[in-house]
Amino acid sequence: MAEEISKPNSDGPPSAREGRNQRRSERVVLRVSLQLSAIMPDGKRISMSAHSLVVNAHGGLLDVGMEIVAGQHICISNLKTESVTKARVLRVEESAEGRFSVAFEFEHPAPHFWPVSFPPTDWASVQTSV
Helix, strand or coil: CCCCEECCCCCCCHHHHHHHHCCCCCCEEECCEEEEEEECCCCCEEEEEEEEEEEECCEEEEEECCCCCCCCEEEEEECCCCCEEEEEEEEEEECCCCCEEEEEEECCCCCCCCCCCCCCHHHCCCCCCC
16 A cells, blocks of 8 residues: 655644644654554454554554544554554544544654654654663
């Protein structure tokens, strides 16, 4: 799957710009093929294809085909780089097409998980721990 990179538009109401300035790291629109795995609250193991919509050094937003639970721990594999990291689901929203947007944060900041050739300058200041 082709990767698409673009920076979010800085236009918008002042409150939207202020919210972006308060984030821990700048967001980048990026589509990356991923594999998501988790153990559901009922104990069932799942594994599914997903792709990123927006990413940053601390997590991102995924498009997935089934609902997962906020607070749930997940494992995300970047299919291109074969990097694997753990994360926690923050928010889940259903789309009109029956898919789900899943906001998540990495267990530890992971700016190198995403294949971004020119990452935002604030990503370089993020401390990673393994």
